[in-house]
Amino acid sequence: MRAEISSLVDDMKQSIGLLRRHLDWDNALRRLAELNAKSEDPSIWNDPQKAQKLMRERQDLDKRIGMIRDLEQSIADNTELIELGDMEGDQSIVTEAEKALQALKPKVAETEIETLLSGEADANDAFLQINAGAGGTESQDWASMLMRMYLRYANKYGFKAEVLDEHAGEEAGIKSCTIQIKGHNAYGKLKTESGVHRLVRISPYDSNARRHTSFSSVWVYPVVDDNIDIVVVESDLKVDTYRASGAGGQHVNTTDSAVRITHVPTGIIVACQAERSQHKNRATALKMLKARLYEMELQKQQEKIDAANAKKTDIGWGHQIRSYVLQPYQLVKDLRTGHTSTSPGDVLDGEVEDFIQASLAHKVKGGGDQVIEDIE
Structure with missing residues (x-):
């Protein structure tokens, strides 16, 4: 396997490992089994509001576990195809599997965001x-x-x-x-x-x-x-x-x-x-x-x-999460993640999404509060 693809696979596996940890994988599986058992009991509909809440939790947890499993399976399948193609000298198999792995990278990033937005009220206005x-x-x-x-x-x-x-x-x-x-x-x-x-x-x-x-x-x-x-x-x-x-x-x-x-x-x-x-x-x-x-x-x-x-x-000082510097130079810097932009005009025009995604990714990787030094 080429070093570039090997590094990509390692990075994606690391991200998925962090997602498992964030989800508390073993407890999540146990909770899903409990919810599946409860959903099969007709008596839960005696309290429709409670039943709907239970079904929403079940659907959400099943979706998040399924996304992680699908990614792991895709990585494993395509890694095996590359090894098979190398063994048989079939470069076309290797090329297709490498393309499939590269296409997984943005899906892993999307799954990170979806997993991070799984709190009790995250979907709300x-x-x-x-x-x-x-x-x-x-x-x-x-x-x-x-x-x-x-x-x-x-x-x-x-x-x-x-x-x-x-x-x-x-x-x-x-x-x-x-x-x-x-x-x-x-x-x-x-x-x-x-x-x-x-x-x-x-x-x-x-x-x-x-x-x-x-x-x-x-x-x-x-x-x-x-x-x-x-x-x-x-x-x-x-x-x-x-x-x-x-x-x-x-x-x-x-x-x-x-x-x-x-x-x-x-x-x-x-x-x-x-x-x-x-x-x-x-x-x-x-x-x-x-x-x-x-x-x-x-x-x-x-x-x-x-x-x-x-x-x-x-x-005031000591509590800020982000600094926007317009003079003497142009820089926006998030003090929790270190994420920066040299186009404060664009940020102030509403381009905040990169900072939001960086904060979410920082959270799933176990980042603390304001770990980056302030700027002058």
């Missing part, structure tokens, strides 16, 4: 919240640039995006906004964007043309679907109404239709002003609150930093 850090106009302008970046990302990659809440800055930009992004695996992909984003540039608001560093935070949490029951006690809520704000035009109301809900036990605050109807805005804000409460539970289950701590994180 997402709420994406942006908050400007300290620094006034500079950070507020940076927050608006991030808002534009994610809206363009959604448009380019087949998601639908709607701005639910937006608070304009005093001079420029925004203080905060919340976007709902709809589409398959929206949360699974965008959750890797949660963290502090840092911008370095020559400020357009500084008459002395000095270099400024600005920070804004991004926080992504899943939209809770109807199959997940989150109980919210009405007495735990503080509801305020206010007049919607924004860039102007028909979406800015002249009545107090915007709604802000504070969940007193946790301190979580959500707001919505997307609709003219106070009732509709309240319903959407309540849905956002349930999503935030659900995310807190997911974080506890996964032994990650819970949502309450994330909300209290300082928006």
Whole structure:
């Protein structure tokens, strides 16, 4: 076997080994056997909601195990064909098998992403919240640039995006906004964007043309679907109404239709002003609150930093996940994975997919948080 093909096979086998580890292969097989046995019991349909949840889990687990098995079988079959072709001196067999192995490489990469997007809420829609850090106009302008970046990302990659809440800055930009992004695996992909984003540039608001560093935070949490029951006690809520704000035009109301809900036990605050109807805005804000409460539970289950701590994180040095440098050179660098781009203009125009995929791949390979040194 040629060294190039041998190296390709070794790399793919290593990736599949990591996928097995991520899936916890032996436990996954045992769980699938349990689900298969339960699915054959007619009594499970006495509780249709529970039965549907079980069948979804079974279908998802069966699909992921099947994808890994299919890849392993294809690699084994084509490796054997190369050995057979070499033994019989039939170069045509070798050539076809090598082509088949090369065609498997992108399939292995796709399977990595599918396996990584297998969390309980990964397939759900997402709420994406942006908050400007300290620094006034500079950070507020940076927050608006991030808002534009994610809206363009959604448009380019087949998601639908709607701005639910937006608070304009005093001079420029925004203080905060919340976007709902709809589409398959929206949360699974965008959750890797949660963290502090840092911008370095020559400020357009500084008459002395000095270099400024600005920070804004991004926080992504899943939209809770109807199959997940989150109980919210009405007495735990503080509801305020206010007049919607924004860039102007028909979406800015002249009545107090915007709604802000504070969940007193946790301190979580959500707001919505997307609709003219106070009732509709309240319903959407309540849905956002349930999503935030659900995310807190997911974080506890996964032994990650819970949502309450994330909300209290300082928006500044030591917490950033990505730096965007526009001057004195052009570079975007993810501090968790080391992935870079020398075209920050393209990234800020919505080309974030490579960074998302790098973060997902980093996760399956057991990468820790912020292992790469920061850039100046």
